[in-house]
């Protein structure tokens with residue numbers, strides 16, 4: 001049998017994820033596999049918890065990576081906190097808000113949604129009005145809506161919930177590592193992310209963090225968490241305490257990768273990393289504008305790491321993306337849902353956010369459009 005791995009050539013990943021993996025992260029993945037209860041490995045686990053707490057700006061003890069991609073983190077947060085008939089409000093302005101609605105509904109929550117136009121942000125005043133009408137156990141929003149390129153006003157929504165018993169859940173899959181997140185200051189109780197967007201790491205892990213209030217809600221459940229694999233009350237016994245108990249075998253080498261990815265951000269400097277995303281975003285907007293390719297989202301709420309652009313009139317969406325990939329080894333993303341066939345999604349996430357990638361894409365688009 002032919003070894004299919006031999007033919008893999010690097011692709012510049014400029015879509016909505018996965019993004020380019022830093023070479024030192026790939027190297028970290030190939031370190032010798034240790035036992036999942038080896039004291040040396042447990043030291044690495046503890047260091048990862050500290051790195052996550054530092055970068056999320058939180059004191060939450062329950063801050064750990066879940067085995068699985070970003071969606072596993074989403075599932076984990078909902079499944080640990082929701083019981084049948086719990087009133088939940090989901091703010092929806094794209095695909096990932098819709099996915100949260102689906103996950104919460106499957107768990108038997110009483111789900112209300114507030115919907116906002118795709119390509120525009122959640123409006124805080126509208127949320128405030130809704131919260132005056134009804135009280136919720138949990139309010140959820142996507143920080144960086146990868147399907148549209150919009151950054152939602154997380155601090156503003158958090159402000160509305162600060163003195164309430166309502167838990168505030170934030171999807172930070174695409175935002176973490178690309179824009180600042182101040183979990184405690186912004187009143188976020190529950191957060192999940194993923195390794196494959198702005199952390200320059202392959203897909204496979206999902207950092208989650210629960211505030212003391214969220215951890216208390218988990219303790220106060222009347223029923224068992226209905227999913228064994230993602231039950232944090234069991235997983236905690238592996239990630240905390242003097243003696244660690246086996247739950248499931250940790251994806252050891254993926255955790256090396258995450259350690260290295262977070263190490264890189266701390267080494268470069270958190271602020272510098274966010275600036276690099278912003279600078280390359282500006283460079284891309286300018287370059288594309290000169291070619292008549294324009295942004296979907298207003299500058300006031302644009303994401304630096306996910307650039308939604310209108311496909312120019314008369315241009316064949318699929319043909320251009322396929323030529324970019326075949327001829328130039330660059331991947332960009334198609335539009336999803338309402339935006340299918342209308343937009344492209346250009347990612348500048350993590351290691352991808354470099355000027356040489358922006359320049360290469362702009363030059364290549366010129367030849368294939």
Ligand SMILES: *Cc1c(COP(=O)(O)O)cnc(C)c1O
Pocket residue numbers: 017069070071072074096142144145146171173174194196197203
């Ligand atoms: C990518 C993404 C997810 C899902 O992550 P997977 O790694 O694909 O499971 C969830 N939310 C947002 C905002 C995302 O961009």
